[in-house]
Amino acid sequence: MTTLFPLLQNVLPLVIVALVVWVVVHARQQPLWAEAYRRLARNPLAMMALGVICLYGLITVLDSLQWRDTTTEEPKTVLDRLFAHVPQERTYSAPLATMTTGEPQLHAVQGWHLLGTDGNGKDVLYQALKGCRTAMIIGGFTSLLVTPLALLFGMSAGYFGRRVDDAVQYTYTVLSSIPDILLLIALLLVFGHGLDKLCYALGITSWVGLCRLVRGETLKHREREYVRAARALGVSPLRILARHILPNLLPLVIISITLGFSGLVLAESILSYLGIGVEAGTGSWGNMIDAARLELAREPVVWWNLAAASTALFLIVLAFNLFGDALRDALDPRLRST
Amino acid sequence: MRLIPACGVPNVAQPLLQVDDLRTYFGTPYGIARAVDGVSFVLEHGETLALVGESGCGKSMTALSIMQLVPEPAGYIDGGRILFEGKDLLDLTWNQMRQVRGNDIAMIFQEPMTSLNGTRTIGWQLVEAMEVHGKASGHAAQHRALELLTRVGLEQPTLVLRQYPHELSGGMRQRVLIAMALANEPKLLIADEPTTALDVTIQAQILDLMRDLQRALGMSMLLITHDLGIVAKMAQHVAVMYAGQIVEYAPTQHLFRQPCHPYTRGLFASLPSRYRRGVDLATLEGVVPQATNWPRACRFEPRCPYHWGTCMQMPPRMLGTAPGHTVRCHLYDPTVADRLSLDTLRHRGGDVVKAIGQTPEAEANA
Numbered sequence: 001m002t003t004l005f006p007l008l009q010n011v012l013p014l015v016i017v018a019l020v021v022w023v024v025v026h027a028r029q030q031p032l033w034a035e036a037y038r039r040l041a042r043n044p045l046a047m048m049a050l051g052v053i054c055l056y057g058l059i060t061v062l063d064s065l066q067w068r069d070t071t072t073e074e075p076k077t078v079l080d081r082l083f084a085h086v087p088q089e090r091t092y093s094a095p096l097a098t099m100t101t102g103e104p105q106l107h108a109v110q111g112w113h114l115l116g117t118d119g120n121g122k123d124v125l126y127q128a129l130k131g132c133r134t135a136m137i138i139g140g141f142t143s144l145l146v147t148p149l150a151l152l153f154g155m156s157a158g159y160f161g162r163r164v165d166d167a168v169q170y171t172y173t174v175l176s177s178i179p180d181i182l183l184l185i186a187l188l189l190v191f192g193h194g195l196d197k198l199c200y201a202l203g204i205t206s207w208v209g210l211c212r213l214v215r216g217e218t219l220k221h222r223e224r225e226y227v228r229a230a231r232a233l234g235v236s237p238l239r240i241l242a243r244h245i246l247p248n249l250l251p252l253v254i255i256s257i258t259l260g261f262s263g264l265v266l267a268e269s270i271l272s273y274l275g276i277g278v279e280a281g282t283g284s285w286g287n288m289i290d291a292a293r294l295e296l297a298r299e300p301v302v303w304w305n306l307a308a309a310s311t312a313l314f315l316i317v318l319a320f321n322l323f324g325d326a327l328r329d330a331l332d333p334r335l336r337s338t
Numbered sequence: 339m340r341l342i343p344a345c346g347v348p349n350v351a352q353p354l355l356q357v358d359d360l361r362t363y364f365g366t367p368y369g370i371a372r373a374v375d376g377v378s379f380v381l382e383h384g385e386t387l388a389l390v391g392e393s394g395c396g397k398s399m400t401a402l403s404i405m406q407l408v409p410e411p412a413g414y415i416d417g418g419r420i421l422f423e424g425k426d427l428l429d430l431t432w433n434q435m436r437q438v439r440g441n442d443i444a445m446i447f448q449e450p451m452t453s454l455n456g457t458r459t460i461g462w463q464l465v466e467a468m469e470v471h472g473k474a475s476g477h478a479a480q481h482r483a484l485e486l487l488t489r490v491g492l493e494q495p496t497l498v499l500r501q502y503p504h505e506l507s508g509g510m511r512q513r514v515l516i517a518m519a520l521a522n523e524p525k526l527l528i529a530d531e532p533t534t535a536l537d538v539t540i541q542a543q544i545l546d547l548m549r550d551l552q553r554a555l556g557m558s559m560l561l562i563t564h565d566l567g568i569v570a571k572m573a574q575h576v577a578v579m580y581a582g583q584i585v586e587y588a589p590t591q592h593l594f595r596q597p598c599h600p601y602t603r604g605l606f607a608s609l610p611s612r613y614r615r616g617v618d619l620a621t622l623e624g625v626v627p628q629a630t631n632w633p634r635a636c637r638f639e640p641r642c643p644y645h646w647g648t649c650m651q652m653p654p655r656m657l658g659t660a661p662g663h664t665v666r667c668h669l670y671d672p673t674v675a676d677r678l679s680l681d682t683l684r685h686r687g688g689d690v691v692k693a694i695g696q697t698p699e700a701e702a703n704a
Binding site for chain 1: 405407409410411436437438439440441444445447448449452453454455456457458466467470471502515518519
């Protein structure tokens with residue numbers, strides 16, 4: 001991500017946010033989606049989950065906008081600047097503690113640390129927040145890579161059948177017969193480390209599920225009367241796929257992406273824990289958990305490090321799962337009625 | 339005006355659609371299913387031909403074969419000719435055929451509830467029907483869509499234009515589908531059981547609408563149905579299909595006055611009639627045989643109350659009994675030596691009469 005042009009790096013998150021807002025506003029103008037939105041809005045749990053997701057998104061944006069610091073010439077994000085006044089301690093300190101722990105001679109803690117500090121005296125809350133951006137990029141960017149791929153292959157396999165179907169099915173059957181973790185390790189060995197490379201590797205392993213779903217649904221819709229009627233009107237296959245079948249698949253695809261998002265975030269943590277995730281410098285919950293693993297053996301137990309990362313991970317995964325389920329409830333009655 | 343390539347003379351007498359020995363087969367695990375097996379008929383300009391038969395007799399497959407929309411990959415057209423305005427549709431490339439569909443030949447399906455895309459407005463779908471063939475676009479298309487909706491008798495067409503299919507009733511949807519089919523002013527309309535899924539009260543309305551529009555636009559219509567009442571109302575000619583073949587082909591009036599084939603007679607006998615009040619309705623015993631395994635000779639023989647030895651040995655030929663009236667049955671074949679006379683059959687026994695019933699003519703006399 002550091003290879004990106006600095007200005008672009010600042011514009012990109014804003015563009016993404018603008019795009020999401022535009023899509024939501026545009027969709028709400030369509031009666032069918034507006035109905036789904038109303039149903040979603042009546043579900044308090046879904047709204048809470050959406051709130052959590054938005055909060056994580058906000059932190060991600062704050063951690064993405066950056067410019068050079070005047071004194072150190074290092075690029076610093078808004079989040080960095082917000083935490084700039086939080087002092088670094090000598091070593092571990094428990095949440096809200098006044099003294100450090102784990103050293104022979106205890107020292108007074110200089111700052112106020114809601115979630116304590118780690119072995120290097122860094123604020124744990126700050127680190128946990130730094131992990132947001134990594135998680136959201138892994139989930140978002142990978143979904144963005146996977147969705148067009150899965151739609152393209154799944155829909156053409158389902159609609160055209162025969163050789164196309166054979167080729168696509170063969171490809172994903174072979175891919176899915178290799179254990180995911182092994183394939184990811186192999187791919188990361190080839191690609192090298194890095195956030196973007198992790199996204200590519202996760203993309204290669206995770207398009208299979210969505211592709212299978214899209215293929216099956218397309219097969220079903222291909223035989224539907226409205227598709228036959230469109231064919232009888234002389235509509236071309238590409239147009240049928242893009243303008244008739246795709247809008248009917250969209251609710252399912254959206255639900256599937258939402259539920260898949262949490263899986264991707266979890267996968268990143270697991271890979272980082274195994275030491276093949278993002279670089280050590282990049283803040284990530286997986287890296288935090290990996291580091292905290294050894295500290296559980298200390299006396300007194302240093303638990304806040306692990307707890308903070310796990311809770312942050314748990315919250316976003318739970319939020320996405322709850323929101324995905326609510327989305328399914330909101331969109332499905334519409335699916336049934338058609 | 340189209341020309342016959344050979345002589346270069348405008349051909350006025352050429353029928354709009356001529357189907358010759360059409361064979362549509364399906365590869366199944368149990369062998370080849372001959373769903374349509376040698377069907378031939380002629381459809382003149384502005385005329386309605388009804389294809390009548392039980393489910394599974396191949397009438398829908400005949401229609402889909404004309405459109406070349408036979409379900410792939412199992413189904414394929416094995417042979418025959420489908421001459422539309424003199425050119426064989428089976429010779430056209432895939433893209434040429436796409437130009438014919440919806441433009442020259444339009445089709446209405448059985449299920450109005452599912453034949454519209456639930457995610458798009460009615461207006462969008464009507465405009466698309468026109469855009470596909472470059473007939474109209476933008477404002478002109480919108481205007482024409484409104485005109486079409488008015489024409490098919492929908493109240494508040496401006497509102498319907500913005501509505502989604504789920505907001506309309508079955509009858510309204512069938513009207514919309516008719517409007518879509520008519521969008522490009524096709525020369526031939528294929529209607530596959532257009533009223534089967536509708537309420538009885540709506541059926542007559544839709545049929546009236548279709549007949550009025552057909553007259554106004556001068557279209558020909560291929561009407562697929564199992565309802566003899568609809569046939570009487572709509573069609574000038576009738577082709578009765580059984581087991582992938584046409585067994586009787588006649589002008590409607592002639593067929594209703596004098597049904598010849600035992601199967602056709604069975605169909606009439608199973609209709610409720612005021613002349614048979616208090617009598618149980620006749621039923622045709624048995625079921626349509628499997629398409630993979632038609633009976634060798636006469637396909638109706640296992641269910642036919644008249645059958646005798648020859649019926650199991652020799653397939654019957656399609657022979658004329660009256661002008662324009664042809665039947666595929668040994669009873670009407672003068673070359674079949676041992677055929678029984680119709681009179682003997684009539685007096686053969688109560689069970690036969692019960693199964694076959696009397697002709698409507700005889701009933702009227704009674």
